[in-house]
Structures are given as C-alpha cells and as structure tokens.
Amino acid sequence: MSASHLELDLVERPFTDRGTRLLVTAGPGPADGLRVARAEYETPLAETTDLTGLLVHGADGRPLPVVSATPVEVAFAGGVSLLFADPATLVITGHGARASWRLPDGTGRTLALDGCHVLAGPPGEWSAPAVRAASEARWADWFARMPAVRPDLAERARMAWWTLAVNLLPIAGREGLVPSKYGYVGVWNWDALFHAVALRHGDPALARDQILLFLDHQLPDGRLPDVVHEHGVLADTTDLPRADHARLAQHVGTANGARPERAPVPVTKPPLAAWAVWKVHETDPDVPFLAAVYPRLVRAHAWWFAASDPDGDGLPEYLHPYSSGLDDSPVWDYGPRAEPPDLNSYLVLEADRLADIAGALGRPAEAARWRERAAAHARLLVARRWDGTRFTTLAAGAPVPVRTALDLMPLFTGRLPAGVAAALERTLRSPAYWGERPVPTVAFDDPAFDPEAMWRGPVWLNVNYLLAEGLQRSGFPDTAAELRERTVAMVRDAGGLYEYWNPLTGARAPRATSGFGWSAALFLDLARMVG
Numbered sequence: 001m002s003a004s005h006l007e008l009d010l011v012e013r014p015f016t017d018r019g020t021r022l023l024v025t026a027g028p029g030p031a032d033g034l035r036v037a038r039a040e041y042e043t044p045l046a047e048t049t050d051l052t053g054l055l056v057h058g059a060d061g062r063p064l065p066v067v068s069a070t071p072v073e074v075a076f077a078g079g080v081s082l083l084f085a086d087p088a089t090l091v092i093t094g095h096g097a098r099a100s101w102r103l104p105d106g107t108g109r110t111l112a113l114d115g116c117h118v119l120a121g122p123p124g125e126w127s128a129p130a131v132r133a134a135s136e137a138r139w140a141d142w143f144a145r146m147p148a149v150r151p152d153l154a155e156r157a158r159m160a161w162w163t164l165a166v167n168l169l170p171i172a173g174r175e176g177l178v179p180s181k182y183g184y185v186g187v188w189n190w191d192a193l194f195h196a197v198a199l200r201h202g203d204p205a206l207a208r209d210q211i212l213l214f215l216d217h218q219l220p221d222g223r224l225p226d227v228v229h230e231h232g233v234l235a236d237t238t239d240l241p242r243a244d245h246a247r248l249a250q251h252v253g254t255a256n257g258a259r260p261e262r263a264p265v266p267v268t269k270p271p272l273a274a275w276a277v278w279k280v281h282e283t284d285p286d287v288p289f290l291a292a293v294y295p296r297l298v299r300a301h302a303w304w305f306a307a308s309d310p311d312g313d314g315l316p317e318y319l320h321p322y323s324s325g326l327d328d329s330p331v332w333d334y335g336p337r338a339e340p341p342d343l344n345s346y347l348v349l350e351a352d353r354l355a356d357i358a359g360a361l362g363r364p365a366e367a368a369r370w371r372e373r374a375a376a377h378a379r380l381l382v383a384r385r386w387d388g389t390r391f392t393t394l395a396a397g398a399p400v401p402v403r404t405a406l407d408l409m410p411l412f413t414g415r416l417p418a419g420v421a422a423a424l425e426r427t428l429r430s431p432a433y434w435g436e437r438p439v440p441t442v443a444f445d446d447p448a449f450d451p452e453a454m455w456r457g458p459v460w461l462n463v464n465y466l467l468a469e470g471l472q473r474s475g476f477p478d479t480a481a482e483l484r485e486r487t488v489a490m491v492r493d494a495g496g497l498y499e500y501w502n503p504l505t506g507a508r509a510p511r512a513t514s515g516f517g518w519s520a521a522l523f524l525d526l527a528r529m530v531g
C-alpha cells in the first residue's frame with residue numbers, strides 16, 4: 001500500500017481535491033448513484049448541486065458499481081473513472097459504457113463514454129492518462145510531505161493530511177484552508193492558526209499564508225476579523241449571515257448577537273496569532289516574516305485592551321459569543337459579555353511571544369518590555385480572578401457558577417504561582433474533568449454538562465492541545481504526555497476527523513461536522529509529539 005493510499009467513503013470523505021469547490025458524494029444506497037455539488041460560504045449543498053443520481057452501466061446494460069474511491073480517482077467496474085482534470089473540472093473517462101444523471105431541474109442526461117468527458121466544469125479536451133498521471137503525482141508529492149507518526153496512528157494521519165489538502169480553496173487572493181467543505185466554507189480566524197500549526201511541518205510557506213490571510217484583513221482599529229470568505233469578512237454583528245442570528249437567538253437568548261437591531265458589536269476570535277507565528281518560525285525560521293507581521297500583531301494585541309475591556313479593569317472580555325470561539329458555551333447563558341479565564345491567559349502568552357519576536361528582530365529593549373507586560377498581566381489575572389480554589393468566569397461583570405475547561409487555561413501562561421498551577425492540575429486530574437477521554441469542555445459534574453452539544457461538554461482538539469501545551473509549560477510533563485496520548489487514541493479509535501467527540505463514548509457527536517480542519521491539524525501535531 002502506498003503512503004498516499006486512503007479509502008474515501010464518499011459520505012464523510014467525499015471525492016474532492018485541493019483548490020476545488022466540487023464534491024462528489026454517494027447517495028444512501030448504490031442505486032441512488034453519486035451527487036456532484038459545490039462548497040459555498042453559508043450555503044447548504046442541496047442549493048449548490050450540479051447533478052444527482054450519477055450511475056454507470058456497461059455495454060450490456062448492467063450497472064457498473066464503484067469499486068474504489070481514493071484521493072486520485074473514483075473507479076467504477078469496467079474501467080470507468082472520475083478524476084479532477086483541474087480545480088474547476090471533473091471528468092469521466094472510459095469506453096463502451098454509458099453514464100446517466102439528473103440535473104437539478106429534474107431532467108435526465110445520458111452520455112456514451114468514449115474517452116475523457118467533462119462532467120462538471122468548462123468545456124475542454126483532456127487526455128485520461130495525462131489527467132491520471134498528474135493527479136497521482138500531485139498526491140504523491142503531498143503525502144511525501146506528511147509528518148512521520150508511529151504505525152498505529154498512520155492511517156488516521158493520512159486521513160488528516162489529506163483533509164488539510166482538500167480543504168484548501170482560493171480565498172481572498174491566497175490559498176486558504178477552510179474548516180470543512182461541509183458547512184464551514186470560509187477561513188476562520190483561530191482555525192487558520194491551528195491549521196498553520198500542522199502545515200508548518202510539510203509546507204511552511206502555506207502555513208505562513210494562513211496567518212497572513214488574516215493579517216491582510218486587519219481592521220483599522222487593529223482587530224482581526226472572525227471570518228474571511230469569498231464575499232468579504234465577518235468582523236462585527238452586521239456581517240453575520242441570517243442563519244447565525246437565528247442560531248444565536250436560540251442558544252444565547254440575551255447576547256448582543258441575538259439582537260441585530262442593536263449597535264454593531266465587534267466579532268473576532270481568541271488572540272493566538274503571535275503564538276502561531278512563533279510556532280511556524282520555530283519550525284522554519286523566517287526573520288523577514290517576523291518583521292512583516294510584528295507591527296500588525298502588536299496592533300491586534302492592543303485592540304483587546306483599547307476596545308474589548310468595557311469595565312476598564314485591565315482584563316479584557318469577549319463582547320460576543322463568537323469572539324470566544326465557544327459559540328454555545330454555558331458561559332453565554334448568563335449574559336451578553338463574558339470573561340472566561342482563557343482570554344487573559346492567551347493575552348499573557350501573546351505578550352511573551354511578542355517578546356520572543358522582538359528579540360529575534362534584534363530589539364532587546366522592546367522584548368524586555370513585553371516580558372514585563374506578560375508577567376504583570378499574569379499577576380493581574382491571578383490577583384483578580386483566582387478565588388483561592390478556582391479561576392472565576394465573569395458574565396456581564398458578575399461571577400457565574402458554570403465550570404468549563406477554560407477555567408484551567410491559565411496553565412497555558414506558564415506563569416502561575418506554583419501552588420495555583422498545582423491546584424489546576426489537580427482539578428484537571430479529578431473526576432470533574434479526567435476520564436478515559438479528557439477533557440470535557442464543561443465539567444462532567446456540572447449541571448450544564450451535555451456530552452453531545454457542541455461546547456457544552458464534548459471534547460475539542462484545540463482545547464486539549466492548548467491545555468497539554470500549558471501543562472508542559474507549567475511543569476507537568478507527565479500529565480501533558482498522558483493527555484496527548486489519550487487524545488490521539490480517541491481520534492484513532494473513533495474513525496474520523498470530527499469537529500468534536502462525545503467524551504463518554506468517544507464517538508462523533510451527532511451534530512459535529514466531519515473532515516474538520518483543526519481536528520486534522522492538531523491530531524497530526526499531537527501524533528508527531530507522542531512519538
């Protein structure tokens with residue numbers, strides 16, 4: 001079996017390719033044939049379908065089943081194949097067989113196969129052997145760049161590395177990695193940073209592009225948008241798609257985002273850009289890149305203090321659920337603004353990374369100032385939010401009882417007093433958060449815990465990744481290693497790169513999407529680390 005071999009099930013893993021919006025999926029039964037649709041921002045595939053019911057019959061009229069689907073081609077019996085000739089063009093090749101399908105208006109089409117025919121895309125002449133050879137070479141080259149992982153993780157890693165390739169689309173003048181061609185067809189802020197963490201191993205330039213795509217769209221006030229998509233950006237509540245207002249009204253009754261008639265509220269994502277920049281630089285040093293991004297990262301950092309700290313206590317808050325990245329967390333059940341302890345933990349680490357970057361740029365005085373900022377901000381976080389047993393989450397300015405995995409995120413700073421860090425590690429190892437599959441996003445014993453509802457309990461790989469890194473930085477390498485090991489085992493055993501997992505069963509939570517970019521990216525980076 002070649003390194004690039006991967007079976008596509010044409011359900012969770014459609015036949016698609018790097019740079020194309022076209023997706024080929026199978027109907028529920030073999031007689032339903034295949035469907036070709038296009039991935040578009042905020043549009044269900046049912047509205048972007050090119051054709052359905054694609055079936056192939058041999059010269060004798062007998063149906064020719066699909067015999068294999070790989071990144072290179074979908075092969076039917078009788079030597080018929082579907083291949084991508086280029087990102088805009090899906091071809092069907094074969095001789096003596098007949099293909100039939102239905103157009104969206106219900107009319108039928110048939111085609112006698114005799115060579116290489118365009119099935120979707122602009123008219124053109126293609127040679128089947130040349131198209132197949134190019135596709136094989138493209139995939140061989142991509143898989144040759146995959147980071148090495150141990151044998152029991154290899155199959156899932158191939159799936160992850162393939163996911164990262166096929167989720168790439170041309171967006172805003174760059175190649176942007178979308179979270180999923182099912183439902184998330186744009187480039188989301190912190191997703192892009194997590195994607196860069198994996199891409200740095202095989203294609204550092206592409207990793208830097210993910211970060212630049214966001215920095216290119218920085219707003220005049222310094223904020224980074226929540227989403228960059230083919231029609232523009234989502235940077236405040238007036239940019240929210242219609243469906244999101246409904247979604248927000250449902251699960252965040254009192255949040256600003258649920259009331260579009262109010263003054264626009266900025267929408268962004270947690271501040272981790274300097275963290276990602278430094279990771280890419282550590283793998284593939286690039287001082288000109290650091291010089292290009294540094295002033296923009298400084299402005300992005302300053303925005304939080306200037307524009308997102310309504311009570312002026314020096315500890316910024318999230319002004320909208322989406323800015324936290326945890327859309328439906330129970331933190332949002334208590335009001336329209338929230339300050340879980342993760343935000344200020346990230347800001348501490350960002351200051352440390354800005355110090356690293358300033359140092360690498362030969363600006364030691366600036367680096368020292370950032371280092372002091374990081375230390376002072378960590379002290380402020382502990383002084384104001386540590387109540388002696390836990391970090392409190394504020395919502396609309398008042399402490400809330402809900403306990404989420406974000407309460408443990410101050411470990412990420414690596415700057416806590418030893419007793420505080422030890423208490424957090426103990427809490428993480430307690431039955432509230434530690435099970436066969438840590439870490440539930442809401443404590444197992446919290447009344448709001450729901451194993452299947454998005455950010456109300458399921459395991460997400462970004463939270464685990466950041467916590468494992470925080471444990472390592474805070475002096476708990478064994479717990480960090482165990483968390484990484486349990487995380488990769490869960491992903492290996494569940495079968496796919498889902499958006500989030502049920503922490504009780506380890507299965508995909510029913511509403512979670514598949515082929516999810518940051519699950520693929522962070523699984524790969526963790527798999528590399530567990531060695």
Ligand code: GLC
Pocket residue numbers: 179184188189190191324325326327
């Ligand atoms: C969901 C997640 C958010 C993520 C986005 C794109 O809205 O809650 O954190 O950035 O999807 O993947």
